[in-house]
Amino acid sequence: MSHPTAPHTMTNDGSSHPIPNNKAKPPELELNLRPGVHMSPPRATARSPPGLSSHSPGNSMVGSPPTRGMDDLADCFAGSFTVTNAPNDINRPHPRFAQYKMKSSGSNQEHRRKRLLDHQKGKRDDLVNHARALAMGDFDEEKDEEEEEEEMDTSGEIRQRKLRKTYKNQLMLSEWLVEVPEDLEKNWLLLLCPEGRRNFVVAANGSTKVFSKSGKQVKSFPSNLPGGNRNQGRARNKYTILDCIYSESNGIFYILDMMCWDGYQYYDCDTEFRLSWVQQKFIENQDLRVRSRINPYSFQPLPVYQCKKESIADALNSPMPFNDHLDGLLIYHKEVHYMPGKTPLVGWIKGYMVPELLDIQVCEDLMDQRPADYGGMKTYLKKTYDRVERLKKADEDRLRADLEMMEGGH
Numbered sequence: 001m002s003h004p005t006a007p008h009t010m011t012n013d014g015s016s017h018p019i020p021n022n023k024a025k026p027p028e029l030e031l032n033l034r035p036g037v038h039m040s041p042p043r044a045t046a047r048s049p050p051g052l053s054s055h056s057p058g059n060s061m062v063g064s065p066p067t068r069g070m071d072d073l074a075d076c077f078a079g080s081f082t083v084t085n086a087p088n089d090i091n092r093p094h095p096r097f098a099q100y101k102m103k104s105s106g107s108n109q110e111h112r113r114k115r116l117l118d119h120q121k122g123k124r125d126d127l128v129n130h131a132r133a134l135a136m137g138d139f140d141e142e143k144d145e146e147e148e149e150e151e152m153d154t155s156g157e158i159r160q161r162k163l164r165k166t167y168k169n170q171l172m173l174s175e176w177l178v179e180v181p182e183d184l185e186k187n188w189l190l191l192l193c194p195e196g197r198r199n200f201v202v203a204a205n206g207s208t209k210v211f212s213k214s215g216k217q218v219k220s221f222p223s224n225l226p227g228g229n230r231n232q233g234r235a236r237n238k239y240t241i242l243d244c245i246y247s248e249s250n251g252i253f254y255i256l257d258m259m260c261w262d263g264y265q266y267y268d269c270d271t272e273f274r275l276s277w278v279q280q281k282f283i284e285n286q287d288l289r290v291r292s293r294i295n296p297y298s299f300q301p302l303p304v305y306q307c308k309k310e311s312i313a314d315a316l317n318s319p320m321p322f323n324d325h326l327d328g329l330l331i332y333h334k335e336v337h338y339m340p341g342k343t344p345l346v347g348w349i350k351g352y353m354v355p356e357l358l359d360i361q362v363c364e365d366l367m368d369q370r371p372a373d374y375g376g377m378k379t380y381l382k383k384t385y386d387r388v389e390r391l392k393k394a395d396e397d398r399l400r401a402d403l404e405m406m407e408g409g410h
Contacts, residue, residue, distance in 0.1 A: 108391045108392035108395060110179060110182060112344045113181065113333065113345055116339075116343060116345055128265055131239075131259065131260050134170065134241060135202055135227070135239035135241060135260065136205065136236060136239070166215055167200060167202075168214055168215030169213070169215070170200050170211075170215075171243055171340060172243065172338050172339055173341060173342045173343070174330055174343075174346040174347055174348035175342055175346070176348055176349070176384045177331065177347030177349045178381065178385055180357060180358065181333075181347075184331075185308050187334050188307040188332065188333055188334065189307060189332045189334055190304070190305040190307050190311070190330070190331050191275075191303075191332070192302065192303070192315060192316075192326060192329060193245060193254075193256070193302070193326070193327045194320070194324035194326065194327060195324050195326075195327040196245040196247040196254065197212070197245065197248070198212075198213055198243075198244075198245055199213075199218070199244045199246050199253070200215075200241075201225075201241070201242040201243075201253065202240075203223055203226065203228030204227045205227070206222075206229055206230035206232065206233070207220055207221075207222065208221055208222060208223040208229075222295070223294075223297065224285065224287050225240045226239065226240045227239040227240050227262070227263075228240065229294050229295075231294065237263040239260060240258075240262060241258075242259070243255070243256045243257035243258070244256060244299075245327075247322070247324050250323055251291070251298065252299075252300055252322075253297055253298070254300055254301075254302050255299060255300065255301045257271075257275070257338060258277065259338050261278075266338070267338045268338075269337070270334060271333065271334055271335065271337075274338065275332075278301050279301055279304070302321065302322075307331060309358070309359075312360050313360050313361070316351060316360070316363065317361075317362060325369075326366065326369075328348055328349060329349050329350075330346060330348055331346070331347045331349075333346070352366050352367050352369050352374075353377055357377060
């Protein structure tokens with residue numbers, strides 16, 4: 001598994017250091033780190049988001065040209081060869097024609113995934129101050145009341161996402177997985193999610209507070225999370241921020257993701273690193289799993305799997321790693337940073353949809369979770385499929401209009 005450079009210290013230093021691209025192959029089934037494997041502690045330097053590579057070279061196909069007569073060959077050269085260096089020569093094919101064909105032939109969800117990965121490379125938000133504000137409550141929520149964002153980006157363009165100084169809309173949310181990523185096995189990770197409530201957990205100032213997706217505080221208690229109880233002191237640089245699913249029946253916070261730990265922020269680290277690092281922290285801090293007077297709720301990380309067919313089949317046809325019923329599957333792109341709001345780089349699918357979408361058979365217990373009126377994904381998720389088709393058509397129409405406008409200028 002590749003690990004980015006050391007995580008960030010909570011200073012206001014805005015220096016940025018490029019991160020070497022480690023190409024080490026990740027483990028096949030789980031990312032749980034083995035006990036006894038020690039990782040270097042984070043260095044006390046802040047940096048900007050690491051440049052994540054979303055480029056994967058295509059496969060070129062080389063073949064022998066068909067046999068031509070001399071006349072045909074001469075006509076071919078006459079039509080394609082001009083002695084000019086002008087980039088927009090009207091004797092050449094339109095420079096955006098190939099680009100138009102390429103973009104209009106692909107899937108809309110796949111294009112938006114690639115655009116978001118490219119977009120996050122140049123993102124330079126003040127993540128250190130943002131994390132500290134969330135931990136310390138150093139903001140006025142009334143000043144940030146805004147309308148709810150649309151469920152999906154209807155323009156087809158990348159929306160500039162503001163880091164809001166409020167507990168509302170701070171979780172990274174998934175989209176229904178309606179188009180299987182082309183690089184699913186290579187670049188995606190799987191988490192099995194139990195039934196429960198999604199929560200934003202902040203441990204700071206000697207207390208642990210739990211917020212709903214809408215930003216409402218629903219719990220406050222001590223915990224053994226760094227910054228989570230008064231016995232640890234109230235240092236401003238000691239705090240933890242987690243993305244969790246809370247199981248009411250078992251009193252367990254299952255950890256989906258980690259944005260900050262003990263004063264170090266991980267928003268701009270890739271998913272593969274964040275998920276492996278949280279596993280390591282819970283190997284080092286077993287007391288977080290045990291209920292006590294000072295830790296009334298158990299905190300437990302969820303296992304992480306590779307998105308290979310064999311791994312998915314084994315995970316779904318084996319006993320669940322929790323006592324609750326399976327709610328669904330979350331798949332994360334390995335390189336995505338933690339971005340509040342909906343993103344196509346995190347996909348969601350129900351267990352009974354796996355055979356239809358991924359062609360992987362699952363146990364009868366999961367198939368029995370199908371609603372009585374379930375008639376397949378395209379029927380059950382008709383609104384989602386229709387919206388994706390509208391976005392795809394709008395993208396094609398816009399590219400076609402751009403092409404016609406540029407051709408009209410000849």
